[in-house]
Amino acid sequence: MTEYNFNGQNCRxxxxxxxxxxxYYGSFQALRDINLxxxxxxxxxxxxxxxxxxxxxxxxxxxxxxxxYGSRIEGTIELDGKNIFDRDVDxxxxxxxxxxxxxxxxxxxxxxxxxxxxGPKQHGKKSKIELEEIVESSLKKAALWDEVKDxxxxxALALSGGQQQRLCxxxxxxxxxxxxxxxxxxxxxxxxxxxxxEDLMRTLAKNYxxxxxxxxxxxxxxxxxxxxxxxxxxxRAGSLVEYGSTSEIFTNPKDKRTEDYITGRFG
Amino acid sequence: MRNxxxxxxxxxxxxxxxxxxxxTLLLLIVIIGYVLIQGLPGINWEFxxxxxxxxxxxxxxxxxxxxxxxxxxxxxxxxxxxIGIGSAVYLSEYAPNNRLTRIIRYGIETLxxxxxxxxxxxxxxxxxxxxxFNFSILSGALTLVCLLLPxxxxxxxxxxxxxxxxxxxxxxxxxxxxxxxxxxxxxxxAIPGIVTAVIxxxxxxxxxxxxxxxxxxxxxxxxxxxxxxxxxxxxxxxYLAMETNAMDKAMATAAVxxxxxxxxNALTNLLAGRFQKRLKGIS
Amino acid sequence: xxRYFTDKLAKYIVFISGFxxxxxxxxxxxxxxxxxxxxxxxxxxxDFIFGNVWRPGIDQYGILSMIVxxxxxxxxxxxxxxxxxxxxxxxxxxxxxxxxxxxxxxAVELLVGIPSVxxxxxxxxxxxxIVSNIGGSGFSxxxxxxxxxxxxxxxxxxxxxxxxRAIPASYREGALALGATKWQTIKGVIxxxxxxxxxxGVVxxxxxxxxxxxxxxxxxGNSIAFPNSLLDAARTLTGNIALEIxxxxxxxxxxxxxxxxxxxxxxxxLNSAATVFxxxxxxxxxxx
Numbered sequence: 001m002t003e004y005n006f007n008g009q010n011c012r013x014x015x016x017x018x019x020x021x022x023x024y025y026g027s028f029q030a031l032r033d034i035n036l037x038x039x040x041x042x043x044x045x046x047x048x049x050x051x052x053x054x055x056x057x058x059x060x061x062x063x064x065x066x067x068x069y070g071s072r073i074e075g076t077i078e079l080d081g082k083n084i085f086d087r088d089v090d091x092x093x094x095x096x097x098x099x100x101x102x103x104x105x106x107x108x109x110x111x112x113x114x115x116x117x118x119g120p121k122q123h124g125k126k127s128k129i130e131l132e133e134i135v136e137s138s139l140k141k142a143a144l145w146d147e148v149k150d151x152x153x154x155x156a157l158a159l160s161g162g163q164q165q166r167l168c169x170x171x172x173x174x175x176x177x178x179x180x181x182x183x184x185x186x187x188x189x190x191x192x193x194x195x196x197x198e199d200l201m202r203t204l205a206k207n208y209x210x211x212x213x214x215x216x217x218x219x220x221x222x223x224x225x226x227x228x229x230x231x232x233x234x235x236r237a238g239s240l241v242e243y244g245s246t247s248e249i250f251t252n253p254k255d256k257r258t259e260d261y262i263t264g265r266f267g
Numbered sequence: 268m269r270n271x272x273x274x275x276x277x278x279x280x281x282x283x284x285x286x287x288x289x290x291t292l293l294l295l296i297v298i299i300g301y302v303l304i305q306g307l308p309g310i311n312w313e314f315x316x317x318x319x320x321x322x323x324x325x326x327x328x329x330x331x332x333x334x335x336x337x338x339x340x341x342x343x344x345x346x347x348x349x350i351g352i353g354s355a356v357y358l359s360e361y362a363p364n365n366r367l368t369r370i371i372r373y374g375i376e377t378l379x380x381x382x383x384x385x386x387x388x389x390x391x392x393x394x395x396x397x398x399x400f401n402f403s404i405l406s407g408a409l410t411l412v413c414l415l416l417p418x419x420x421x422x423x424x425x426x427x428x429x430x431x432x433x434x435x436x437x438x439x440x441x442x443x444x445x446x447x448x449x450x451x452x453x454x455x456x457a458i459p460g461i462v463t464a465v466i467x468x469x470x471x472x473x474x475x476x477x478x479x480x481x482x483x484x485x486x487x488x489x490x491x492x493x494x495x496x497x498x499x500x501x502x503x504x505x506y507l508a509m510e511t512n513a514m515d516k517a518m519a520t521a522a523v524x525x526x527x528x529x530x531x532n533a534l535t536n537l538l539a540g541r542f543q544k545r546l547k548g549i550s
Numbered sequence: 551x552x553r554y555f556t557d558k559l560a561k562y563i564v565f566i567s568g569f570x571x572x573x574x575x576x577x578x579x580x581x582x583x584x585x586x587x588x589x590x591x592x593x594x595x596x597d598f599i600f601g602n603v604w605r606p607g608i609d610q611y612g613i614l615s616m617i618v619x620x621x622x623x624x625x626x627x628x629x630x631x632x633x634x635x636x637x638x639x640x641x642x643x644x645x646x647x648x649x650x651x652x653x654x655x656x657a658v659e660l661l662v663g664i665p666s667v668x669x670x671x672x673x674x675x676x677x678x679x680i681v682s683n684i685g686g687s688g689f690s691x692x693x694x695x696x697x698x699x700x701x702x703x704x705x706x707x708x709x710x711x712x713x714x715r716a717i718p719a720s721y722r723e724g725a726l727a728l729g730a731t732k733w734q735t736i737k738g739v740i741x742x743x744x745x746x747x748x749x750x751g752v753v754x755x756x757x758x759x760x761x762x763x764x765x766x767x768x769x770x771g772n773s774i775a776f777p778n779s780l781l782d783a784a785r786t787l788t789g790n791i792a793l794e795i796x797x798x799x800x801x802x803x804x805x806x807x808x809x810x811x812x813x814x815x816x817x818x819x820l821n822s823a824a825t826v827f828x829x830x831x832x833x834x835x836x837x838x
Contacts, residue, residue, distance in 0.1 A: 064440060069363065092554075096442030106433035109456055119441040122451065122553070168437070175441055277733040284645055287637025288654055291707070294700050295657045298664065298672050305675075353567030361564055374572035380754075380821045381814070382761025384788045385578065388810045391795060392581040402796075413574045420571065444557035474665030477763035477788070481795050504667040505764055508674055518675075521668045528663045536656070 011041035015179060015209040016061060021075035023056060025068065030056050032237040034075075036228055043201060043210045045224035045246065047217060049261065052230040053238025054213045058181050061211065062098040063091050079179070096123060098179040099172035104188050105164035107156035107171070112148050115156045115167060119175040134174050142170035143200050162193025169200065180204065182212040186219065198223050217262060221250050229258045299525055306522025309515050319503065321487030325513025329520055331489040335404060335497030338490060339479075340472050342408035343415065348465060350412070351419030352454075358420070359427040360449055379417035386414045387478035395482055402484030402496045410482050411475065415468045422467055426460020427453060463538045470531040473524065476501045500524055582814060585807035592801055598808060604774045604790070606798065611805040613812070615776040619691065619784035622777065623766065624759040626695035627702055632752055634699075635706030636741075639748075642707070643714035644736055662704040670768030673697035678769060686781040689771030695780075697765055702755040709754060713747020714740060750827040757820045760813070763788040787813055 016038040023031035031053045038044050046054045059065045060077060063084060076083040084094055096119075107115050116135040125131060135152070139145040144166040148159070156167055165185060172180055182201075186194040201210055201223055214220050220227055227250070228243040242249065242258045253259045317328035354375075362368040390410030400406045430453050438448040454461075476499075484496025485506055498506060500520060507517035590598060593611050601612015638658075642651055677696060682688030717740050725735040741748075763786070771783020772793065785793075787809050795806050 062440060064436070067439070092442050092444055094442075095440055100440040102433065102436065102440075104433065106431070106437045108434055108437065108452055118438070118451070119443075122441070122443045122447045124553075171437075171441065273731055273734065277731045280733040280737070281645065284637050284641045287634050288641040288646065288650070290634060291638045291661075291703060292654060292657055294703070295661050298669070298700070299660070301672055301676060302668060350567050350570050353564050354570060357564040357568035361561065362568065371568055371572055374575045376825075377818065377821060378571050378575050378578075380757055380817055381578070382757075382763070382788060382817065384761065384763045384791050385582065385810055385814055385817075388585075388791065388795065388807060389578045389581055392585055392807070393577070413578075416571055416574065444553050446557040446560040447553060449560075470663055474663065474667075476665065476667050477792055480764065480792055501665045501667050504665075504671055505768070508667075508671050508768055514675060517671055521671050524665055524668060528665070529660065532656070532660055532663055 011207075013040060014038060015040035015080065016211075017078040018057075019076045019078065021057075021060070021073065021077060023053070023060060023065070023073050024071065026070040029235070029237040031060075032233065032239045034240050036240055036243055038209065038211060039226060040209045041205060041207065042225040043205045043212060043223055045220035045227045046211065046213045046230060047215070047220050047227060047261075048230035048238070048241075049232065050215070051236070051238075052232040054230050055183055056238070057230070058100075058183055058211065058213050061179070061181055062095050062100055064095075064100065066091065096175045097177050098181060099175065099177035100181045100183065101165070101168050101172055101185045103184040105161060105168050107159070107164050107167050109155065109157055111153050112156050112159070112167065113152040116171050116174045119171060123175060138170040138174040139167075141173050141204070142166045143196065143203075144170055160193070162189050162196060165189060165193070165197060166200065169197075169204075173204075177208065179209045179211065182210065184213055184215060187215070194219070217250075221246060229253075229255075229261065231257055231261070302518060302521045302525055305515070306518035306520070306525075309519030310522060314516075314519060318489055319487045319507075319516075323511055325507055325511030325516055327487075327516075329500060329503060329523065331487060332498050332500050332503040332520075335483075335490050336473065336499040338404050338493060338497070339408050339411065339483075339499060340469055342405065342493060343411045343472055344465065344469070346409070346412045347415055347419050347468060351416060351464070352423055352461065354416075354420045355423035355427055356449060356454075359424050360445070360453070375417045375420055378413075379421070383414060383475060383477035384481070386410055387481040389413065390478060390482040400494065402482065403494045404483060404490055404497050405493045407479045407483040407497075407499075408493075410478050411472055414475065414478055415471060418471060419464055419468050422464035423457075423461055426457040426464060429460060430456045459538055459541055463535055466531060466535050466538070470528060470535075473499070473527060473531075474501055475499075476505060480505070500527075579814070582807055582810045585804060586809075586811045587804075589801060589804035589808040590811075593805065593808075598805070599812065602776050606794070606802040606805075609801065611801070613787065613790070613805075613809055615774060616785050616787045616790050616809075617812075619770070619777060620760055620786045620788070622691045622780070622784065623694045623698055623770070623786060624756055626691065626780065627698035627759055628752065628756060630695070630699040631702045631706055631755065635703050635751075635755075636710050636748060638703075638707045639710035639714060640736060640741075643711045644740065645732070658704050658707050661700070662708075666701065666762060666765040667768070669697050669701055670765035673765065673769040681781070684781065687771065687783065689769060689783045690781045691770065691777055691784050692780040694766050694770040694784075694786075697769055698759050698762060701762060701765065702759050705755045705758055706751050709751030710744070710748045713744040713751065716747065717743050746827045746830045750824045753820055753824040753827060757817055757824070760816065760820070761788060762786075763792050767792060 014037040018034045018036040021031060021034040022029065034057065048054050065071045073085060076085060108118065113135055116138050117131045120131060120134050136145065139148065144163060147163060156164065159167060186197055204210060224246045227246045229241045229249065230238050231241045232238050242253060242255045249258065250262060253262060314328040316330055318331040319327035319329060387410065390406055394400045394406040394409045395402060434452050434456065435448055438452045479499060479502060483498065485498050486496040487498060490497040501524060504517050504520045507513050589611065598611060598613060600614050602614040603610040603612050604615060642654060646654065673693060677693050678688035681690055681693045721739050721743060722735055725739045766786045767789045770786060772785045772789060773783035774785055777784035791806050791809055798806055
């Protein structure tokens with residue numbers, strides 16, 4: 001199996017392209033004909049009512065849906081021009097390169113330091129000095145360093161919800177991804193913690209491609225550069241209704257369904 | 268009138284229900300109490316540090332039986348723990364939802380229901396005779412591994428299942444291989460549960476008699492190798508009761524057994540509590 | 551990279567260990583059948599199972615008296631254990647305040663952990679003299695049944711308690727809201743709903759009872775004569791195997807393995823019955 005090297009050109013052009021993507025759980029079609037180009041070094045928001053397949057789509061981007069028995073896709077998803085579902089793609093490397101932050105913060109039941117050092121260790125980094133550097137820089141990038149630098153040996157579970165989520169972001173950063181997927185990262189957090197994470201996202205977007213699924217439209221409007229609106233069709237398959245720059249979508253939507261959703265007529 | 272008789276029936280029923288609880292408790296108290304009262308006086312340093320004379324005399328202590336029991340449990344665990352954990356990991360992390368897996372689970376369930384004496388027959392046929400290990404601690408241990416495997420697998424699988432799925436997701440999303448995720452995150456998190464499983468198996472092993480009676484021989488002497496025969500503490504109680512008149516020694520040995528079981532029970536409960544707390548530390 | 555190699559290796563090793571239990575089960579069945587077959591063919595299955603003379607010295611191998619011994623002990627002990635066990639289970643699941651539960655439940659757990667020889671010993675020292683005052687030598691089916699009752703009790707209690715606990719609260723609330731007393735609720739609603747689970751517990755308890763060996767040897771007298779009353783001494787199938795296997799040879803040895811086959815088949819049937827009970831229970835709850 002040849003190793004696929006991601007080209008490290010994070011900020012040029014479109015980082016991820018979904019082409020004629022259809023996704024099935026067994027015989028149930030969850031996504032229909034998705035065509036979507038996601039720009040590099042920007043924040044793309046995916047919005048839409050519950051059940052429209054936003055999270056399913058997100059999880060295809062790092063092939064977490066491979067874990068679900070009976071799932072299959074048609075079409076392609078290209079990362080830097082290479083289809084991530086090709087046979088010669090190393091899924092483990094893909095997931096290092098496309099990181100994910102989950103809805104509910106899920107730090108491991110170990111110390112803060114060990115949480116961040118975990119990823120690099122599995123990828124072969126062993127020297128104590130290297131790991132300490134990585135932990136410090138990741139925590140700094142995640143705007144958490146000052147709050148925890150004196151208690152790196154403490155259990156990560158002792159942190160507040162917002163801190164735990166920033167820890168999870170630091171953990172993702174420690175393996176040096178190019179893309180960060182965020183699945184409703186603030187839905188379990190209070191407003192103050194949410195704002196901190198939104199600030200963090202904007203800082204990170206200078207160097208990383210960020211894709212965020214959110215059911216909070218105001219958040220999408222605040223934070224993202226481009227927005228994709230998904231909706232569930234009558235047969236319960238999700239499809240892409242409209243996609244464009246965030247300002248366009250929110251001030252001048254072209255599709256009536258988009259307009260209805262944004263103005264709160266349903267969802 | 269109707270209400271009165273319904274209330275009376277209720278009173279009667281409640282008396283029966285409470286009676287059931289009281290009788291059960293009394294049974295426990297009588298059994299443990301009697302053994303401890305009769306047996307504790309017989310426990311002294313000499314009892315614990317000398318070997319039983321064996322044969323019909325019933326004189327002596329329990330030292331060699333303690334050593335045999337320890338050897339037995341040691342060898343049993345060496346095989347039981349890796350195989351049990353391996354099977355549990357397979358069932359919990361790898362096994363697809365298909366007929367083959369159902370067969371495996373059926374096999375484990377069935378094995379769990381087979382009486383100890385049948386394991387004894389099996390051990391006698393395979394280990395003692397065919398493999399020529401003869402009546403020995405080794406034969407007993409191998410037989411015990413077969414007997415205890417379902418318990419080890421089932422309890423370990425519970426411990427693995429109790430580890431939150433979100434940890435597995437988080438690890439895989441960081442770019443780990445499946446085995447890295449299992450060995451570095453899942454298994455370490457499940458250790459208290461696994462330790463509970465091991466202690467549970469030790470408790471059962473200590474109390475086991477039938478399958479060991481027909482595979483270990485009954486030698487009361489201090490074993491000097493695993494291929495020698497021996498008797499465990501539990502078996503010693505049996506031999507004393509059936510072959511000698513030394514009921515006082517039997518009671519004393521039984522008292523030692525009961526104390527060990529009480530300690531093991533307490534330890535298991537303590538660990539189970541810690542395990543719950545550790546997993547509840549997250550939400 | 552080595553971590554990919556380890557990943558593959560682990561997958562294969564774990565897959566193999568998954569099969570260990572099945573392999574052991576098959577080996578047990580194989581060996582016991584192989585060793586027992588000569589006896590079945592020489593003695594004839596019918597004569598073996600229904601012959602009531604067991605005297606290896608003169609080549610007589612009929613296990614009927616031991617089948618009767620095993621069944622008698624099992625039945626009598628279950629007759630005592632089931633009502634007692636269910637009562638205690640109801641107490642733990644429905645009636646007892648948490649303080650009582652915190653004493654009683656560990657007590658039941660402790661009963662499970664006590665080695666069978668200790669039960670046998672107490673039976674031998676305490677119970678045998680008492681029963682001998684009623685009649686016989688004290689070593690009897692009755693004595694063994696009482697000992698077995700205590701050993702089987704915790705199984706029935708815990709499984710029944712779990713089944714009762716599994717009944718959704720809505721059942722209780724519905725009955726109480728209609729003005730039923732607590733007992734009427736238990737008797738009319740909860741017990742019928744928990745019937746399958748309790749049935750499974752009883753069947754599993756029976757399996758344990760039939761399989762018990764050492765404690766039985768200590769108090770049942772081990773007589774190979776056909777028992778005629780509860781106060782007679784007897785011998786169980788399990789006890790027979792344990793007492794004679796280590797010195798038996800030839801047809802005698804094979805007959806003991808054949809006894810093992812009989813036990814094995816019987817236990818398999820019992821376990822299947824328990825599974826059927828449990829399945830029926832969960833189906834009923836899903837529909838109801």
